[in-house]
Amino acid sequence: MSANVNAMSGRKQIRKRRWTRNDRIGFLFATPMLLGIISFSIYPIAAALFMSFQQTNGIMGHWVGLHNYSIVLSDSVFWRSLSNTMFMGVLSVVSGIVVSFVLASLINSLPWTFGRNFFKSVYFLPNVVSAVATSILFSFLFYPGEEGLLNFLLGQIGLGPVGWFTDPTFSRFSIVLMSMWGALGYNTIIFLAALQSVPRDLYEAAEVDGANGIRKWRYITIPYLRPVFLFMVVMGTIGGMKRFTDVWLIGGTAGNPDGTLLTSVLYIYRTAFIGHQMGLATAASYLLFIVILILTVLILRTNRRHDID
Amino acid sequence: MAEHNSWNVNKPVRPGRSPRLPSKQRNQRMGRIFLVTVLSLGSLVMIVPFLWMLITSFDWGARLNIPFPPRLFPRQFSIRTYEVAFLNIDMLKYILNSIIVAVGVIIVSLLSALLSGYALSKIRFRGAGVVLVVALSTMMIPFEMTMIPQYLLFDKLRLLDSYWAFYLPALNYAFGTFLAKQFIDQLPNTLREAAIIDGAREGTVFWRVYFPLCTPIVATIIILQFLGVWNDLLWPLLVLSDAGKYTIQLGLAMFTYNQGLNRMPAIIMAATTVSLLPVLVLYLFLQRYIVESIALSGIKQ
Numbered sequence: 232m233s234a235n236v237n238a239m240s241g242r243k244q245i246r247k248r249r250w251t252r253n254d255r256i257g258f259l260f261a262t263p264m265l266l267g268i269i270s271f272s273i274y275p276i277a278a279a280l281f282m283s284f285q286q287t288n289g290i291m292g293h294w295v296g297l298h299n300y301s302i303v304l305s306d307s308v309f310w311r312s313l314s315n316t317m318f319m320g321v322l323s324v325v326s327g328i329v330v331s332f333v334l335a336s337l338i339n340s341l342p343w344t345f346g347r348n349f350f351k352s353v354y355f356l357p358n359v360v361s362a363v364a365t366s367i368l369f370s371f372l373f374y375p376g377e378e379g380l381l382n383f384l385l386g387q388i389g390l391g392p393v394g395w396f397t398d399p400t401f402s403r404f405s406i407v408l409m410s411m412w413g414a415l416g417y418n419t420i421i422f423l424a425a426l427q428s429v430p431r432d433l434y435e436a437a438e439v440d441g442a443n444g445i446r447k448w449r450y451i452t453i454p455y456l457r458p459v460f461l462f463m464v465v466m467g468t469i470g471g472m473k474r475f476t477d478v479w480l481i482g483g484t485a486g487n488p489d490g491t492l493l494t495s496v497l498y499i500y501r502t503a504f505i506g507h508q509m510g511l512a513t514a515a516s517y518l519l520f521i522v523i524l525i526l527t528v529l530i531l532r533t534n535r536r537h538d539i540d
Numbered sequence: 541m542a543e544h545n546s547w548n549v550n551k552p553v554r555p556g557r558s559p560r561l562p563s564k565q566r567n568q569r570m571g572r573i574f575l576v577t578v579l580s581l582g583s584l585v586m587i588v589p590f591l592w593m594l595i596t597s598f599d600w601g602a603r604l605n606i607p608f609p610p611r612l613f614p615r616q617f618s619i620r621t622y623e624v625a626f627l628n629i630d631m632l633k634y635i636l637n638s639i640i641v642a643v644g645v646i647i648v649s650l651l652s653a654l655l656s657g658y659a660l661s662k663i664r665f666r667g668a669g670v671v672l673v674v675a676l677s678t679m680m681i682p683f684e685m686t687m688i689p690q691y692l693l694f695d696k697l698r699l700l701d702s703y704w705a706f707y708l709p710a711l712n713y714a715f716g717t718f719l720a721k722q723f724i725d726q727l728p729n730t731l732r733e734a735a736i737i738d739g740a741r742e743g744t745v746f747w748r749v750y751f752p753l754c755t756p757i758v759a760t761i762i763i764l765q766f767l768g769v770w771n772d773l774l775w776p777l778l779v780l781s782d783a784g785k786y787t788i789q790l791g792l793a794m795f796t797y798n799q800g801l802n803r804m805p806a807i808i809m810a811a812t813t814v815s816l817l818p819v820l821v822l823y824l825f826l827q828r829y830i831v832e833s834i835a836l837s838g839i840k841q
Binding site: 250251253254255256257258260261263264265266267268270271272273274275276278279282334337338340341342346348350351352353354355356357358359360361362363364367368369370371372374376377378379380383412415416417420421424469473475476480481483496499500503504509512513516517519520523 | 572575576578579582583585586587588589590592593596605606607608609610651652653655656658659660663664665666667668671674675678681682683684685686687688689690691692693708709710711712713714717742746767770771772773774778789792793796797801802805808809812815816819820822823827828830831834835
């Protein structure tokens with residue numbers, strides 16, 4: 232019936248008609264996902280913003296405007312946690328990308344498929360290991376006394392035992408080393424997939440011009456993979472800014488030794504769930520989000536400048 | 541450099557071949573030996589932590605202190621370390637709990653991702669574009685930003701300390717929706733059109749025609765979600781306080797956290813080995829799929 236009316240009154244009428252059976256069914260199919268997104272993404276992000284303007288020491292909160300933000304921003308511990316997080320984040324992004332790119336290039340130049348697959352799966356193995364297990368393993372490998380495996384090896388070449396996780400000068404570097412062990416394989420796999428996508432004729436053209444392996448690598452492979460490097464830097468930065476589990480297990484809520492392992496998420500966690508100051512914690516989480524956004528935009532913009540050159 | 545050498549060094553030249561070839565071949569072989577050596581040494585670094593964990597976990601002599609000097613074989617080989625680990629940490633229960641949570645999360649997220657992916661790809665209802673954009677943009681929000689309101693939400697619903705705190709958020713799996721949509725986009729539309737003309741209902745079309753074709757993406761989602769749930773610590777740490785409901789990572793973490801790290805090496809290594817076993821076995825058999833799934837999740841994001 233309605234179909235007849237529509238057919239007669241032309242286009243405008245069809246546009247006005249809201250919901251066909253098809254639309255209703257489609258919407259119904261998407262409902263579980265939409266409910267999930269609304270309740271566990273959109274609502275929480277809005278609620279967090281609302282809470283960050285409230286003082287919520289107890290159950291009831293009252294509006295305090297930007298007070299929470301000014302408290303967090305003037306808290307030296309917050310800045311300390313942010314600088315720790317960024318220090319470890321930048322270090323692990325840079326070292327992780329360099330090492331895994333070299334590794335992927337080496338694996339990719341293996342002439343046997345079996346060899347490539349073998350090394351691929353060996354290097355990827357730590358990636359399926361949980362952060363908890365990794366932290367436990369490394370707390371023994373990096374044991375501060377000479378019994379620790381790494382210190383034992385250092386002892387063999389005459390270097391004294393190092394307090395990997397107990398000495399404030401080393402703790403952050405040790406965390407970076409540990410997370411590199413865990414994350415190396417992931418980056419390597421992505422680089423390998425990307426290396427295989429470089430068109431062969433580029434290399435062939437370079438060979439005709441007399442380029443050797445290293446030069447091909449430097450002038451074809453690396454420029455061609457720039458988007459992949461960029462992707463890694465962005466993802467690595469975002470991931471690095473969310474560091475929590477390993478530092479919590481190794482350094483406790485205080486971020487020991489001497490607060491060097493206190494990261495931003497650890498700061499948020501202890502403000503919210505130990506200090507029970509949800510307002511402050513959500514304000515800190517928004518600040519962290521802003522930092523992540525700024526970093527991402529900066530990375531993308533510096534890359535755009537390179538493109539113009 | 542290599543080219544120059546081949547001219548300088550006088551090598552016996554086989555008839556009918558380029559004079560460069562033998563030296564080039566030798567260089568290539570040296571290069572390959574170097575390559576394999578470097579990669580093998582690197583692999584050793586990857587594997588040694590596991591080996592050391594395994595060796596220590598069977599060493600009754602290491603129950604109190606790390607054995608010194610490190611040895612390739614346990615000083616006092618024993619499986620008592622495992623018995624003690626199971627006695628002190630309720631490993632079986634934690635593993636069972638983790639499996640229950642993982643199965644629930646996988647079912648819920650598959651349902652949410654496949655239904656919505658199918659709707660966005662094939663039904664193409666009004667507003668589908670907007671829904672997709674909204675779903676993709678929520679993927680950018682880090683969990684750490686939303687965890688406090690989510691915790692308070694479950695507190696209000698009185699669902700803390702229950703696995704609903706895991707099952708319900710599994711509905712929010714935009715990445716799965718994205719994967720499913722991408723995959724279903726590749727399947728022909730004509731299957732649906734033909735079935736609908738034959739009088740099939742949308743649910744039947746989805747369940748009988750498209751779902752069986754989605755096996756690869758279902759496997760990917762199962763792998764990713766299982767690893768995610770099995771290895772997660774932060775959310776279980778927030779919502780579970782009853783030790784009987786701990787997941788494996790939380791149980792292990794709480795034990796080491798309360799004992800203090802570096803205590804009872806053999807016992808903790810035994811427990812860690814047990815916690816890794818399911819994932820390692822899975823990796824052993826499905827490593828190609830796991831590597832592909834995780835690489836896929838990286839590339840597509």
